[in-house]
Amino acid sequence: MTTAAPATSPVSVDYVNPVIQSAVDVFDKMLNCKAKRVDLKLKDSTAPLYELSAIIGVSGKATGTYVLSLSEKVAIEILNRMVGIEATGLDDDVCDAAGEILNMIAGQAKATLQKLELSISLPSMITGKNHEIRYPSDVRAICVLFESDMGPFAIEVGFAS
16 A cells, blocks of 8 residues: 655645744843754654744634644743743743744734634643654645744644645
8 A cells, every 4th residue: 555645735825924924023122132044854753943933823724733842941941031031941931932932933924824714722732852843635744944042943733724
């Protein structure tokens, strides 16, 4: 029995660019952190790059998911820069801070997404090495890689039409 390859995500630049620009802006304004997009690639697996995933679902004209993928180091630094709390691991405060950053990114992109007839959900969090993110209709997600003075992070985007 032959297994079909996953479909490529039908994501257009209209769905990705507002989130990329919002991420750069939110990291700059809220975290005093310069973030720069360094690469864009199709994902080969359902595992995100890093051990913490903040996830926001998108619905409307298309169905999809935005994932902010953070290393423990970057997630802890986000909490520290947001509220001045020093954490030693991926605790509830770190997860809340990461979810709030993704919420701010999606919130800033919301006006553009609404023009595309898309609405966003509240963020959810998944932690742990090698966890999986399942995208709609088994599409291959697009991974946008960033470098920042806090460390690297990624935003993954997967949509079904």
